[in-house]
Amino acid sequence: ARELLLTGDLLGAAEAKQLGAIGNVVPAAELDAKVDSFVQKLRHGAGKAIRWTKAGYTIPLRQLAHGHMDAGTAYECLTNMTKDH
Secondary structure: OHHHHHHOOOOOHHHHHHHOOOOOOOOHHHHHHHHHHHHHHHHOOOHHHHHHHHHHHHHHHHHHHHHHHHHHHHHHHHHHOOOOO
16 A cells, blocks of 8 residues: 555556455446446445444554654645645
C-alpha cells in the first residue's frame, strides 16, 4: 500500500483482487447482476447481525481515520497549491 501511495501507480482490477484490496472482479456486462445478487443477500440476511457486525469491525477503522484525518486533509490541501497535485 505504501508503494502505491508514494508512487501514484494505478492498480488494475486483477492486481487489486490479488492484493486483497477488492473482493470480486467481473466483466462489465456482469457487474449489475453481481451487485444485485450481493444486495439481495444483504436484504434477506439477518439484519441485526449484519448491522452489528459492520458496526463492530468499523470501530477501529473509524478511530484510525479520526487520528489521521486532520493531518491528511491539511497535507492534501497543501498539495493542491503545487504542481505536484
